[in-house]
Amino acid sequence: MTTEKEQTLIELYWRNATDRVVGPDHGVSEEDLTSVSEAIQQALATVVGQCRRGELGYAALPTHGEYAERVSQLRAKLVGGTTDLVVLGIGGSALGNIALQTALNPATHNLLPAAQRNGPRLFVLDNVDPAWIDDVLCFLDATDPETGRARWQTALFNVISKSGETAETASQFMIFREKLREKLGARFAERVVVTTDAEEGTLRDIAEADGYETLAIPDGVGGRFSVLSPVGLFSAAMCGIDIRDLLKGAAAMQQRVEAQRWPDNPAAMLAAIKYLMYSEKGKGLHVMMPYSNRLSALADWYRQLWAESLGKGMTRDKKQKFVGPTPIKALGATDQHSQVQLYREGENDRLVVFLQVDRHPCAVSVPDVFGDVSGMTYLRGADLGQLLNAEKKATEYALAFSERPSVTIHFDEISPATVGEFIYLYEFTTSLMGELLDVDAYDQPAVELGKQATFALMGREHYEEFARSIRRLVEEDGAFRI
Amino acid sequence: MTTEKEQTLIELYWRNATDRVVGPDHGVSEEDLTSVSEAIQQALATVVGQCRRGELGYAALPTHGEYAERVSQLRAKLVGGTTDLVVLGIGGSALGNIALQTALNPATHNLLPAAQRNGPRLFVLDNVDPAWIDDVLCFLDATDPETGRARWQTALFNVISKSGETAETASQFMIFREKLREKLGARFAERVVVTTDAEEGTLRDIAEADGYETLAIPDGVGGRFSVLSPVGLFSAAMCGIDIRDLLKGAAAMQQRVEAQRWPDNPAAMLAAIKYLMYSEKGKGLHVMMPYSNRLSALADWYRQLWAESLGKGMTRDKKQKFVGPTPIKALGATDQHSQVQLYREGENDRLVVFLQVDRHPCAVSVPDVFGDVSGMTYLRGADLGQLLNAEKKATEYALAFSERPSVTIHFDEISPATVGEFIYLYEFTTSLMGELLDVDAYDQPAVELGKQATFALMGREHYEEFARSIRRLVEEDGAFRI
Numbered sequence: 002m003t004t005e006k007e008q009t010l011i012e013l014y015w016r017n018a019t020d021r022v023v024g025p026d027h028g029v030s031e032e033d034l035t036s037v038s039e040a041i042q043q044a045l046a047t048v049v050g051q052c053r054r055g056e057l058g059y060a061a062l063p064t065h066g067e068y069a070e071r072v073s074q075l076r077a078k079l080v081g082g083t084t085d086l087v088v089l090g091i092g093g094s095a096l097g098n099i100a101l102q103t104a105l106n107p108a109t110h111n112l113l114p115a116a117q118r119n120g121p122r123l124f125v126l127d128n129v130d131p132a133w134i135d136d137v138l139c140f141l142d143a144t145d146p147e148t149g150r151a152r153w154q155t156a157l158f159n160v161i162s163k164s165g166e167t168a169e170t171a172s173q174f175m176i177f178r179e180k181l182r183e184k185l186g187a188r189f190a191e192r193v194v195v196t197t198d199a200e201e202g203t204l205r206d207i208a209e210a211d212g213y214e215t216l217a218i219p220d221g222v223g224g225r226f227s228v229l230s231p232v233g234l235f236s237a238a239m240c241g242i243d244i245r246d247l248l249k250g251a252a253a254m255q256q257r258v259e260a261q262r263w264p265d266n267p268a269a270m271l272a273a274i275k276y277l278m279y280s281e282k283g284k285g286l287h288v289m290m291p292y293s294n295r296l297s298a299l300a301d302w303y304r305q306l307w308a309e310s311l312g313k314g315m316t317r318d319k320k321q322k323f324v325g326p327t328p329i330k331a332l333g334a335t336d337q338h339s340q341v342q343l344y345r346e347g348e349n350d351r352l353v354v355f356l357q358v359d360r361h362p363c364a365v366s367v368p369d370v371f372g373d374v375s376g377m378t379y380l381r382g383a384d385l386g387q388l389l390n391a392e393k394k395a396t397e398y399a400l401a402f403s404e405r406p407s408v409t410i411h412f413d414e415i416s417p418a419t420v421g422e423f424i425y426l427y428e429f430t431t432s433l434m435g436e437l438l439d440v441d442a443y444d445q446p447a448v449e450l451g452k453q454a455t456f457a458l459m460g461r462e463h464y465e466e467f468a469r470s471i472r473r474l475v476e477e478d479g480a481f482r483i
Numbered sequence: 484m485t486t487e488k489e490q491t492l493i494e495l496y497w498r499n500a501t502d503r504v505v506g507p508d509h510g511v512s513e514e515d516l517t518s519v520s521e522a523i524q525q526a527l528a529t530v531v532g533q534c535r536r537g538e539l540g541y542a543a544l545p546t547h548g549e550y551a552e553r554v555s556q557l558r559a560k561l562v563g564g565t566t567d568l569v570v571l572g573i574g575g576s577a578l579g580n581i582a583l584q585t586a587l588n589p590a591t592h593n594l595l596p597a598a599q600r601n602g603p604r605l606f607v608l609d610n611v612d613p614a615w616i617d618d619v620l621c622f623l624d625a626t627d628p629e630t631g632r633a634r635w636q637t638a639l640f641n642v643i644s645k646s647g648e649t650a651e652t653a654s655q656f657m658i659f660r661e662k663l664r665e666k667l668g669a670r671f672a673e674r675v676v677v678t679t680d681a682e683e684g685t686l687r688d689i690a691e692a693d694g695y696e697t698l699a700i701p702d703g704v705g706g707r708f709s710v711l712s713p714v715g716l717f718s719a720a721m722c723g724i725d726i727r728d729l730l731k732g733a734a735a736m737q738q739r740v741e742a743q744r745w746p747d748n749p750a751a752m753l754a755a756i757k758y759l760m761y762s763e764k765g766k767g768l769h770v771m772m773p774y775s776n777r778l779s780a781l782a783d784w785y786r787q788l789w790a791e792s793l794g795k796g797m798t799r800d801k802k803q804k805f806v807g808p809t810p811i812k813a814l815g816a817t818d819q820h821s822q823v824q825l826y827r828e829g830e831n832d833r834l835v836v837f838l839q840v841d842r843h844p845c846a847v848s849v850p851d852v853f854g855d856v857s858g859m860t861y862l863r864g865a866d867l868g869q870l871l872n873a874e875k876k877a878t879e880y881a882l883a884f885s886e887r888p889s890v891t892i893h894f895d896e897i898s899p900a901t902v903g904e905f906i907y908l909y910e911f912t913t914s915l916m917g918e919l920l921d922v923d924a925y926d927q928p929a930v931e932l933g934k935q936a937t938f939a940l941m942g943r944e945h946y947e948e949f950a951r952s953i954r955r956l957v958e959e960d961g962a963f964r965i
Contacts, residue, residue: 013964014963014964017957091817107614107621109621113622114625127817128871129816129871130776131843131871132845133777134845135844139589143599168862168874169874171859172862175852175853175859176847203856266965285830285832286768286809293614294610294614309824309825311825312824312826313828313829314827323830324830325825325828325829327833329809330812337574337930338574338930339786340786340790341933342928343793345929346796347794350809361612361613363616363617367654367657368657370657377648378943379941379944380941383654385611385616387941389613392611392933394953395934396936397957398956403929447881450827451819451877454876457877459862459865460861471877471880475883481496482495
């Protein structure tokens with residue numbers, strides 16, 4: 002392995018996933034890596050080829066300047082008059098937005114006065130829970146003390162859906178559009194930005210009829226790979242996040258994972274370890290555990306990327322095979338007090354991927370007090386970032402001591418660039434994993450049945466027979482209810 | 484099975500976990516239930532006996548009126564002058580507080596003006612992330628536009644730790660106490676409420692020296708079983724949650740699970756299904772998937788309860804055995820667009836426990852618009868609660884169709900009473916599972932090593948040799964970093 006330093010600011014560290022630390026049953030040996038070396042190199046060649054031939058939509062995003070340009074223009078036009086940005090979207094049309102906002106703005110963003118925020122308050126409504134929607138409707142009904150006007154007057158709605166027919170987003174859109182029309186009359190359309198297919202679909206048609214500003218979801222970019230498209234960029238830009246740096250970070254990582262050969266390629270090494278852990282070492286659970294609240298929502302984004310891309314019921318030549326590591330989100334140090342008992346003493350069936358921030362964005366020191374309290378003196382003068390990272394190292398040690406493997410992804414800092422790098426690293430690693438597991442990483446066939454069943458249960462036309470067959474299988478039977 | 488209706492408002496429904504729906508390989512049959520019937524009855528008798536003899540601390544909480552009394556008195560004294568309540572605690576000293584607040588107050592609670600909130604804003608700081616702590620420090624430094632005073636003047640701090648030596652809580656306490664002293668001078672102690680051991684420990688000593696109001700953490704109540712003690716009750720009461728109804732709900736469930744015999748006892752049936760799924764059907768992953776944002780944080784609370792209680796490395800007679808189902812949090816309908824692909828087509832290794840709200844707290848209707856848009860007409864006039872529950876039923880069906888088992892816990896409504904019922908149901912079910920898995924459900928031996936390692940890495944006295952041994956095992960080696 003060389004240690005040649007690239008231009009990127011995140012790094013992969015994997016010694017604690019090797020046999021040297023956690024033993025041969027649970028750790029990856031040199032021989033293990035050699036055994037998959039050919040498959041990895043093949044996967045790498047295939048995916049790099051697909052990227053370069055334009056076959057993987059997401060690979061075009063980091064260097065696609067026009068999207069960022071269009072988003073920035075729209076931001077410049079709209080940000081001034083906007084106090085509240087409400088994103089209507091779900092799954093890939095929400096998780097990236099939440100991850101960027103959580104990583105790159107204060108946790109108190111929505112609580113700050115306008116002068117101290119980097120943009121409007123942000124609400125990403127990724128569910129149809131009536132209580133939650135009602136909470137937000139009431140919030141918008143109220144007068145904003147800073148402007149003296151009802152928030153409807155200065156709220157902006159970004160509706161995100163490739164087709165417009167996603168039930169959750171469609172129903173939310175119908176509700177909020179009607180309210181906006183009520184409150185704003187003819188000018189309601191100025192307060193809606195639609196992010197949808199560039200050419201066709203229900204939402205595109207409505208956008209044209211109503212006269213909304215629109216942003217395009219590029220062809221060939223699935224929802225879970227869309228965060229670096231206008232899907233994720235618009236809310237980020239509105240909230241003051243430097244989307245050019247975000248894309249630059251992604252582009253730097255792209256360059257690195259396309260150029261570097263095995264075994265010096267971080268995506269290839271990460272995929273090799275995850276694949277070996279899954280296939281050879283009985284580690285079906287792939288935990289992501291950031292030691293940083295700001296990075297915590299990246300773990301939710303990863304959950305979708307990993308589960309929908311790799312959880313598949315057949316190989317690419319259509320042979321049945323139930324496959325896919327289960328992604329799990331955890332948060333350090335918090336989950337040391339919740340999950341680590343299980344991680345150390347439960348079955349040895351998981352790989353933990355720590356995210357560590359080497360230089361935290363703020364310095365907070367523990368004051369030099371309680372000099373006479375023996376249980377507390379070691380904390381005097383400590384920096385919280387140092388404490389948090391010591392806890393991470395302690396957990397890494399405690400897991401290793403019990404032969405539980407882990408890897409660490411180091412973030413030099415939390416910035417648009419490092420977040421962009423991380424996103425691209427994981428997208429590319431997911432593509433490699435699809436090759437190694439021999440599954441189609443870009444479809445999601447199993448989601449369709451539930452959507453159809455929802456249509457049937459909501460009484461959509463022509464679904465009557467299907468509704469009956471659903472009821473036959475799962476209708477409630479009081480004999481099984483206590 | 485009888486269907487006799489009890490006084491409680493939550494019910495267990497399990498037909499979709501039976502062989503009738505998901506087949507004999509993945510579903511529980513009558514024979515399976517018969518095979519564990521004796522073990523369940525034994526477990527039930529044991530746990531009920533422990534509860535009645537006062538051996539399980541948590542069992543005394545629902546009917547222990549004095550704690551609620553003391554909490555209510557303290558609330559009456561403090562709520563008037565308090566705009567912001569900051570809880571310093573982690574693990575069991577935070578998860579219950581967050582779960583109660585999320586379930587029983589609006590998602591926008593902290594954004595509302597004082598007149599519309601049911602109590603102070605609430606911040607539960609369950610991590611030592613410097614960025615997050617700094618965000619909250621800055622928020623408190625600012626002037627509250629409603630009072631015209633810096634928020635430090637009207638903030639209240641509830642420090643929760645049994646001993647006071649939990650590193651995260653201790654360091655936070657040192658930071659916030661010093662700030663308070665700076666800002667408030669001699670009267671700083673009036674703005675701290677300590678929840679700790681009734682008699683002894685570092686935090687108790689400091690509370691007495693500084694002169695804080697205190698609340699007691701009862702003996703024999705571990706952190707993860709403490710939500711119905713002053714640990715969870717104080718922040719709930721401050722935020723306007725009816726803690727008497729909460730306790731009444733818990734007491735009703737307690738009466739029910741202690742009185743009802745197998746197989747009419749919901750805790751016993753839930754434990755039997757979970758145990759059979761884990762031990763006989765290869766379902767090591769126990770997902771909790773509320774179809775309700777308000778109930779979502781109960782799934783975080785459950786994660787700790789389940790992982791720390793059941794993830795154990797030895798049986799009660801000290802034989803080594805790595806055991807414990809892995810709890811996983813999901814959220815409906817959101818995670819249909821993230822996890823359901825994997826749940827249907829990945830390995831058949833999980834049981835999904837849905838939480839369903841039969842009557843949602845708010846009614847929001849989709850307006851009758853877009854009559855000419857074919858993909859949307861079925862949504863016109865729909866109630867969001869009806870849509871959300873149809874999505875749940877659709878997912879239940881899609882899982883069942885792929886032979887993936889599920890059970891549903893029905894909440895008649897979301898109220899302090901049903902939340903109290905649910906909490907007690909799960910605590911008691913956890914005790915039964917401990918019996919069935921033959922593990923001690925009340926200790927957490929594997930957490931200790933990480934705590935010790937943190938002491939060592941932070942340079943605590945007398946840990947020097949241990950620090951060296953940690954570095955020998957897991958110190959970073961640049962050859963494994965790219």
